[in-house]
Amino acid sequence: MIQLYNSLTKQKEHFTPLQKGQVRMYSCGPTVYNYAHLGNLMAFCVADVLKRNLRLQGYQVRHVMNITDIDDKTIRDSQAQHITREELTEKYTKAFFEDLDALHIDKADEFPSATAYVDHMIVFIQQLLDKQYAYQGQDNSIYFKVRQFSDYGILGNIDLDALKEGGSGRIKADEYSKENVQDFALWKAWESNDGPNYWEPCFTINKEKKIIKGRPGWHIECSVMSTELLGEQIDIHTGGIDLRFPHHDNEIAQTEAVTGKQFVKYWIHNEHLLVDNKRMSKSAGNFYTLRDITGKGYRPAAFRYLVLSGHYRQQTNFTWNSLEAAQHSIERLQDFVVRMHEITATGNAVLLDEIKAQRQMFLDALANDLNTPVALDAIFDMIKTVYAHIDKISEHDAKEALHVMNDFNSVFAVLCMEQEELPPEIAKLIAQRERARTLKDWALADTLREQLRQQGYEIEDTAQGTRWKRISS
Structure with a gap:
């Protein structure tokens, strides 16, 4: 209720x-x-x-x-x-x-x-x-x-x-x-x-x-x-x-x-939104719009996340540092979604009960006067639990975790829940880099990594192969 x-x-x-x-x-x-x-x-x-x-x-x-x-x-x-x-x-x-x-x-x-x-x-x-x-x-x-x-x-x-x-x-x-x-x-x-x-x-x-x-x-x-x-x-x-x-x-x-x-x-x-612990006003030079945020390279979702990281009946303090932290938090959440899409291991589920319990904690927090900070805690607790067993979980566990993340995003709306398809030119660069690494041409591999970064993609080399993610802009 x-x-x-x-x-x-x-x-x-x-x-x-x-x-x-x-x-x-x-x-x-x-x-x-x-x-x-x-x-x-x-x-x-x-x-x-x-x-x-x-x-x-x-x-x-x-x-x-x-x-x-x-x-x-x-x-x-x-x-x-x-x-x-x-x-x-x-x-x-x-x-x-x-x-x-x-x-x-x-x-x-x-x-x-x-x-x-x-x-x-x-x-x-x-x-x-x-x-x-x-x-x-x-x-x-x-x-x-x-x-x-x-x-x-x-x-x-x-x-x-x-x-x-x-x-x-x-x-x-x-x-x-x-x-x-x-x-x-x-x-x-x-x-x-x-x-x-x-x-x-x-x-x-x-x-x-x-x-x-x-x-x-x-x-x-x-x-x-x-x-x-x-x-x-x-x-x-x-x-x-x-x-x-x-x-x-x-x-x-x-x-x-x-x-x-x-x-x-x-x-x-x-409650009020403060800027550097002061009321926002043009005379104080701390009057900002969404265009000021995007003009500094931050995503609008970072502001949304910052607002929801506090309780709506408490004053929220906006700073550029807190906005930066909000953007990094979104990246952590997005990385988890990507990682869950990659899980294809067969076998029995090992974390279904824990994941379902943390989903219920998430829903209970929202039902309790829209307590978004506690709801966020439940999500990050689930992520911590899953990562602690990442080598053991099956596709069934991953799908249940994605179900929770879908519920999360249906309210918080800060993530991309679908698996993104790489543009052909980016996929080509990643393939070229993979060949360079196979040939142990580390200089070329580093050059291609930098090219990918400049085009908005970060590359991570893992035991399971190369992973990529979008860099927030």
């Missing part, structure tokens, strides 16, 4: 979906005003591993991840670059999908863009107005009454009684801190710096019809896209811990105010 830490209840709980065997899952996606930074990508990796583990454990998962293509940042940056918001968001949406592919993140079933659901947002806001949870401010924007919703701030531990005593006022910005809790914007009345980014819906406010030129607030977007595509209640909502307040608290308030039902059963938040 799967256990997950629920940010809503502040405790680990047995996972029981609303519908047996079916999971409805929503993840906060990117705001496509720039390349996703490593902190964003960590959240997407964690959501992916959670989804993959649910499927490995037998659940069917329907997953939605939104794309925010209208908000304060997309408007600000498109105007600063003298291009349209559509041009800006199209560029960075494309980059986002490139990042997903590079990190082997399984695509969600739906990637709704906020602008495609503005009409639905208008209907949703009207429902909040009708239920007296929203009102029009003096600036013509429409705001949510936080005092009206008794459970407001349940994720962010907001003291609503203290808020009621002190009063709140209104806040139009998309992002703000706990110290600035105020009625938040559902619909932002147009201002000149919004440029051409507006709609002109008609709202009914106090029985009076009013056309309010403007655009949706950021928080309403996820509530609407989630309920439209997954229904009024969902099993899991994921995101970085920085979204817990105000974004996710605002989602709860406005959604439950409309439906009268619990919006999300399990809230899953991953």
Whole structure:
């Protein structure tokens, strides 16, 4: 049985979906005003591993991840670059999908863009107005009454009684801190710096019809896209811990105010990614994207592995040294897969029970609040056990070990599990080197080894013959 830490209840709980065997899952996606930074990508990796583990454990998962293509940042940056918001968001949406592919993140079933659901947002806001949870401010924007919703701030531990005593006022910005809790914007009345980014819906406010030129607030977007595509209640909502307040608290308030039902059963938040033990920021010079990693010759999988080598509810510290170590760990795992493919010895299996026990330890660790570090330990323990008996194991043992590695890779997604075919030109060089060694032409053999290395292949001479592997790039 799967256990997950629920940010809503502040405790680990047995996972029981609303519908047996079916999971409805929503993840906060990117705001496509720039390349996703490593902190964003960590959240997407964690959501992916959670989804993959649910499927490995037998659940069917329907997953939605939104794309925010209208908000304060997309408007600000498109105007600063003298291009349209559509041009800006199209560029960075494309980059986002490139990042997903590079990190082997399984695509969600739906990637709704906020602008495609503005009409639905208008209907949703009207429902909040009708239920007296929203009102029009003096600036013509429409705001949510936080005092009206008794459970407001349940994720962010907001003291609503203290808020009621002190009063709140209104806040139009998309992002703000706990110290600035105020009625938040559902619909932002147009201002000149919004440029051409507006709609002109008609709202009914106090029985009076009013056309309010403007655009949706950021928080309403996820509530609407989630309920439209997954229904009024969902099993899991994921995101970085920085979204817990105000974004996710605002989602709860406005959604439950409309439906009268619990919006999300399990809230899953991953901790911050640090860089050299500091918060990532452009001003600190430690703001990195996936392109910075690949530009230094590292594989995207190394970043994915680095994220998963720590627990998602603990801060992960990114350094170039830790990324290097992650890449070497992947190489060790890949070498093991290659070695298991090479085992052809007949005879009885000698390690089946041990390998199956370590597979169960791997699955148990993932079922225990997605404990990826302990799951990795189980895999490396299995590899150590197999290598300790490498001269005795049969093809049956190797196939069982590969079965475990397939399970591992179905969640971690950092390996190539198929036997790679050598390109003809590489196979020719290896054959030439073998002939040189047979003739004891060591100088030529060394020259050919270097040629192979320069083309991305490492050669190892063993008692069983020449072995090769790809060099990570």
